[in-house]
Amino acid sequence: xxxxxxxxxxxxxxxxxxxxxxxxxxxxxxxxxxxxxxxxxxxxxxxxxxxxxxxxxxxxxxxxxxxxxxxxxxxxxxxxxxxxxxxxxxxxxxxxxxxxxxxxxxxxxxxxxxxxxxxxxxxxxxxxxxxxxxxxxxxxxxxxxxxxxxxxxxxxxxxxxxxxxxxxxxxxxxxxxxxxxxxxxxxxxxxxxxxxxxxxxxxxxxxxxxxxxxxxxxxxxxxxxxxxxxxxxxxxxxxxxxxxxxxxxxxxxxxxxxxxxxxxxxxxxxxxxxxxxxxxxxxxxxxxxxxxxxxxxxxxxxxxxxxxxxxxxxxxxxxxxxxxxxxxxxxxxxxxxxxxxxxxxxxxxxxxxxxxx
Ligand SMILES: [Zn+2]
Numbered sequence: 343x344x345x346x347x348x349x350x351x352x353x354x355x356x357x358x359x360x361x362x363x364x365x366x367x368x369x370x371x372x373x374x375x376x377x378x379x380x381x382x383x384x385x386x387x388x389x390x391x392x393x394x395x396x397x398x399x400x401x402x403x404x405x406x407x408x409x410x411x412x413x414x415x416x417x418x419x420x421x422x423x424x425x426x427x428x429x430x431x432x433x434x435x436x437x438x439x440x441x442x443x444x445x446x447x448x449x450x451x452x453x454x455x456x457x458x459x460x461x462x463x464x465x466x467x468x469x470x471x472x473x474x475x476x477x478x479x480x481x482x483x484x485x486x487x488x489x490x491x492x493x494x495x496x497x498x499x500x501x502x503x504x505x506x507x508x509x510x511x512x513x514x515x516x517x518x519x520x521x522x523x524x525x526x527x528x529x530x531x532x533x534x535x536x537x538x539x540x541x542x543x544x545x546x547x548x549x550x551x552x553x554x555x556x557x558x559x560x561x562x563x564x565x566x567x568x569x570x571x572x573x574x575x576x577x578x579x580x581x582x583x584x585x586x587x588x589x590x591x592x593x594x595x596x597x598x599x600x601x602x603x604x605x606x607x608x609x610x611x612x613x614x615x616x617x618x619x620x621x622x623x624x625x626x627x628x629x630x631x632x633x634x635x636x637x638x639x640x641x642x643x644x645x646x647x648x649x650x651x652x653x654x655x656x657x658x659x660x661x662x663x664x665x666x667x668x669x670x671x672x673x674x675x676x677x678x679x680x681x682x683x684x685x686x687x688x689x690x691x692x693x694x695x696x697x698x699x
Contacts (some may be wrong), residue, residue: 367535382521387416389516423502425461448485451476541641542686546647559586577658579667590621638688673690
């Protein structure tokens with residue numbers, strides 16, 4: 343994500359590295375974040391310790407930071423059998439929660455050594471009661487009675503092992519991939535990821551769309567902010583200042599272009615209107631009106647169209663060209679055929695539709 347120069351330093355990144363290393367559905371490029379991957383692999387050890395307690399290495403002390411242990415506790419739910427491999431206070435075995443979470447006052451009154459008791463140990467002989475060492479204030483007493491009630495319905499099954507379920511995979515079994523992705527939970531979803539990465543388009547075009555979605559193209563507004571040379575007005579319409587949204591959706595030139603190319607397929611109804619100001623929103627709306635191969639075709643065509651507008655803009659800025667709708671249209675007609683031949687199914691489907699008048 344750098345300029346590709348030896349002397350690239352801060353400020354030359356196209357996009358902050360932590361964003362780039364996100365999974366693509368969260369707006370990154372899916373490059374592995376090594377720290378998170380390391381955490382995901384450590385979670386595997388905790389998982390194995392939990393699910394294969396009879397293995398020799400299950401007794402090794404595994405060093406995991408408290409946050410990671412907390413994450414693990416959150417990630418695993420237990421169906422209790424004999425209770426011998428489940429922590430009474432720390433694991434989520436009762437009502438899908440850990441007792442530490444649901445009964446915090448009572449938990450804080452439990453002797454520190456006894457906090458890692460198994461369900462089996464705690465329940466047999468009601469040892470959990472003799473573990474209470476702290477002051478018995480009102481809140482502790484309420485929680486104590488509550489737990490007494492909860493436990494009255496629990497019966498351990500001597501011959502049955504506890505079952506641990508990994509909540510982040512459909513199979514209920516730990517996988518590094520699911521753990522890695524779960525570590526990103528809470529990060530904002532990246533709405534356009536599917537349209538960008540799952541559509542048929544050459545890699546360079548998809549990458550371009552990714553930079554568009556993150557507003558990282560070097561249009562005049564961004565160049566101006568950095569005090570760099572920039573065209574004073576939009577190079578295509580010469581009417582207003584240039585931003586990526588203007589260039590791709592609200593510019594007069596571009597709106598006409600979208601109308602013309604969509605009209606070829608009888609899809610002009612989704613062409614951007616006068617009041618359209620956000621390219622990504624327009625694309626989402628246009629795409630959502632179709633399904634199946636038509637949708638695939640529309641997505642590819644919007645990617646191709648955006649790419650051509652960007653190239654035409656650069657031709658005007660850097661090669662002194664004059665904006666020409668017929669020139670972009672000609673390139674579009676050629677490229678759309680090539681994309682179809684190269685394997686863009688949706689585009690082939692649209693091209694095969696009977697021409698509309
Ligand atoms: Zn313009």
